[in-house]
Amino acid sequence: MTIVQALFLIDGPSRNICNKILTENFNLFSRVQGSSYNHQTWEGGYLDHITEVMNWAVVLYGAISRERTLPFSLSDALLVLFLHDIEKPWKYKLTLGNQLKIRTSLKSKEAQKEFRDKKLSEYGIVLSAEQENAMRYAEGENNDYTNLRRVMNELAGFCHICDILSARVFHNYPRRDMPGLGQAQRINGDLSNFHLPDLSLS
Numbered sequence: 001m002t003i004v005q006a007l008f009l010i011d012g013p014s015r016n017i018c019n020k021i022l023t024e025n026f027n028l029f030s031r032v033q034g035s036s037y038n039h040q041t042w043e044g045g046y047l048d049h050i051t052e053v054m055n056w057a058v059v060l061y062g063a064i065s066r067e068r069t070l071p072f073s074l075s076d077a078l079l080v081l082f083l084h085d086i087e088k089p090w091k092y093k094l095t096l097g098n099q100l101k102i103r104t105s106l107k108s109k110e111a112q113k114e115f116r117d118k119k120l121s122e123y124g125i126v127l128s129a130e131q132e133n134a135m136r137y138a139e140g141e142n143n144d145y146t147n148l149r150r151v152m153n154e155l156a157g158f159c160h161i162c163d164i165l166s167a168r169v170f171h172n173y174p175r176r177d178m179p180g181l182g183q184a185q186r187i188n189g190d191l192s193n194f195h196l197p198d199l200s201l202s
């Protein structure tokens with residue numbers, strides 16, 4: 001599924017707003033890496049990462065829903081996943097040695113959250129409390145972990161799974177072989193023909 005097809009599965013006004021964010025920033029988004037070292041570290045890796053996490057959401061939401069009811073919609077997950085790294089295209093700068101460096105102003109998690117919130121309000125995205133929690137914890141609870149209460153909600157947990165699948169399990173996809181970025185073979189990032197084994201919990 002392409003990123004545009006995935007955006008079509010988002011309900012309400014957010015669908016058009018996300019499309020606008022993608023269209024207006026497409027050139028920037030297609031130049032940025034997924035991260036400086038850990039995943040999708042090639043030009044355009046950012047968009048590849050976002051496309052992958054949204055595809056995993058579609059696959060996993062379908063598979064899990066056959067066994068248990070998830071307390072959020074696929075649209076909720078796709079919206080959060082499309083936006084979960086929205087600060088990244090603006091977060092890095094190229095140094096003279098062509099190294100990707102995080103801008104000092106966007107180094108801390110708090111500064112990144114602030115930038116994200118500003119970007120969302122600039123485009124008029126309004127998140128529910130559940131979506132807000134999932135945006136904050138899509139990459140895990142980190143220092144907010146406590147054994148006194150559950151910090152990450154169910155939607156955040158699901159988005160975290162999709163993010164980890166792309167960022168750690170399939171960190172080289174959709175380019176599977178990476179002898180060097182120049183020779184990397186792009187494989188089909190479309191997961192629509194992906195079939196899970198029968199997972200029925202008999």
Ligand SMILES: [Fe+2]
Pocket residue numbers: 049084085163167
């Ligand atoms: Fe991510």
